[in-house]
Amino acid sequence: MTIRVYNTLTGNKEEFESIEEGKVKIYSCGPTVYDYFHIGNARAFVVPDIIKRYLEYKGYQVTHVLNFTDVDDKMIKRANEEGVSIQQLADRFIAAFFEDVTALNLKEADFYPRATEHISEMIELIEDLIRQGYAYQSEEDVYFRIEKFEEYGKLSKQKLEDLEVGARVDVSDKKENPLDFTLWKASEEEPMWDSPWGAGRPGWHLECSVMSRKYLGDRFDIHTGGVDLVFPHHENEIAQSEACCGQQVVNYWLHNGYINIDGEKMSKSLGNFFTTREILSKYPARVVRLFLITKHYRSPINFSDQELENTATGLARLENVVEKIKYLVEQEVVTGQLDGAELKELAMKKKEKFIAAMDDDFNTALAIGTLYELAKEVNRFVNSEQFELTKSVKETLVEINQLFKRLGEDVLGIELAVEEGKDQQLVDSLVELLLNVREEVREKQEYQLADQIRDRLGELGIEVKDTPQGSQWKLS
Template sequence: MKIYNTLTRKKEEFQPIDEEQVKIYTCGPTVYDYFHIGNARAFVIPDILKRYLEYKGYQVFHIVNFTDIDDKMINRAEEEGVNIEELAERFIEAYFEDTKRLNIKKADAYPKATEHIYDIIELIEILEEEEYAYEVDGDVFFAVKQFEDYGKLSNQSLEELASGSRVDINEKKRNPLDFVLWKNSKAGEPSWDSPWGAGRPGWHTECSVMSMFYLGRKFDFHTGGVDLVFPHHENEIAQSEAVTESQVVNYWLHNGYINIDGEKMSKSLGNFFTTREIFAEYDPQVVRFFLISKHYRSPINFSDAELAVAQKGLERLKNTVQRLDNLIAGDQQELKPGSSVEYEELTELIETKKKKFVAAMDDDLNTALAIGSLHELAKELNTLINTSDLQLAQGLISTLEKAADFFAEAGEVLGLEFSGEEIKDDNLVAPLIELLLKIRSEAREEQNWDLADQIRDELAELGVKIEDTAQGVEWKLE
């Protein structure tokens, strides 16, 4: 298995630190709004990585963080007249709802920045002691010139980074590229006591602390969108390696942009669609299929036309699996007269496409080629079904079962469900249950316990089991 490492700018053979467990850290959302389709890609790609590693036999320990304190959080809370905690909880709950619909597996932990304030302070103190950091009027900055490898992830010198880069202008800095580790709080802002006075952590510092807190001082993968390479991930490397004096992350995996009419989708440009808005028009499985239809490092152009193509592609695979299921179940209504079937050739075809699927995924998670192998097999199977006089002998049934099993395995790796019935259910049943759970959550916030209990009890009678967890409400059909 080879992975493109942003740090070395080449594909490298994957060598786990621990043969028993692979550790992954994913930069999660800043929870002040619903995440957009560009963010969704950055959440789906590590899910693909996780699923494929599990398919290869590895155990995976995966962390996704929530940034629940920063300028955007403060501004949005002030606009809405709510406190930061209420805002964060609302959009954390929305994150879980939307990622569930995208069939993204749960991470092993979802730390919040505010849960690690004193760990962050401890890291900054170490950086200050080692003269990587300096304090000015309650603000603490990282001195990038002190870290000689600064720029190695983005492959640029300090001079190149300083010209036209995304850096905050601040007269307190010794160097324009120096970045904030701790911010002196303004009046009315949330703050915590620290050796430098009341304040709050910088964004970059949060991720260094949370990743090493859960995964240790050396772990396998750090993932995120390519827009995070600089300054966020560059700054993470500087902080973490300044403290540990060694390389912390082995593989940096970054997905490409999603474009709208040739421009990068972003909230700052105002040309974005939230995932929820898209779900109103398209099945979440179609959205996921669209997000993995190109190689993860390639940009994707978002449009209704592209989503329509994805929808047709997914339907073709679903229809093939449905026909296989019908044949295995003994339904011969679709069969047409024709030539006889050679079981050995069909078995060989299935194995060939399976090897092609695995080879594609081994080659830097090439989901586009992997999906292509599924379409090739579907085409051959449909041609066979349409032109052959199929006698449902045991040999043919077992061969068709191999094909169905392969589609199921591939679906698990890609996070797609090729069973038409389950996808159809997700179009209506899941959104209705999520709506009822949202009403129940609002009732609980208003202390309307009678309504909250009624929704829970009546859902239970319908076979919907719900459980309140620290990460939000979880449900399943029994």
């Protein structure tokens, strides 16, 4: 079975073929680190994570690059407002990024390059483009000459004339064509770097061209990002990279849809956004993650608390069945006639359906549906009157348990079994509950019972100390 992916470049679903057999190289546009990222941004990180996980499931060795944009107008503005350096600001929000993204169960990328660490390579690229006639210096700025790049517009399917008609680009005397975009911008204040054209800073699209090439080579498989990056960011990136290399650089361009609020795009400029951090404080991270993948990655998602609540309820259903299986698998088998083969066959069918769904342009919505179907089959089987835990049944349940783990946890990244952290919280609240009851017992002077509780807890490894400030406990 081959994977089919929708490629923005061709506008079609295509069979996925990696450049190098068994290996896939992915570049994802990461955040501009001037603030906490919002839930819409989170989708742009979760989507490539799912793609990566699934490709790994299929046996590919994946190299993944996710960049940090740490120099641009927003960075500068924010740093000035807060009276910190660009670098301090970036460090702070990169740290926050990793916290949030870890909570969302993203697998680590192989490289997290920062734009500011690649200025010299960017300058080299500009020099190269000037040499080839794709770029020109105008006063102390350098621009890309789009008319020289004949394929300009191929990604966004825009014609130059049409773009010019609707253009809202700054008209500048310095440019040959209003659509020419900046490669180097003269600047007299920090952040700035020396260059052959004077002090300044790089244009916005340059970093991805440079960093993808440095870490993934002249040609790589997949480039991801939100749909809003199609134009101009990715269009310009293609222009730079391909003008320079003289060949197609990216084979598959994959773009995820937005998160909307009341049907309108969530964005920082509109102010209608929630930070991921904020949402993670209200809902378990795996619920948030599941919410982000219950719809196909290219479709828009409307964000609402109601939907998040629904997702949580639905997830509980899957968790319940996994817990049930885990419980059964730990029980002693009985001798009996019940055969697990039929259930196993059903499970294998669901697995195939899951894989077929993911093969079809990473259709997580359909894939998740098959997990629910499997859950239903298991529940039905386990709750039937003739159910008995025979050896054969137990073996099947063990396999189904692994299936949930492999598909749900490894591929989709949704933890279904009780997590350590959750366990710990549970222990805390259970012990607190018990100690509260014990306190009431003590007030009634029923000390025999109170002591019994303390002793029994002690046997379980929970040491209880009665102090004037109340009962305290710790794991011994």
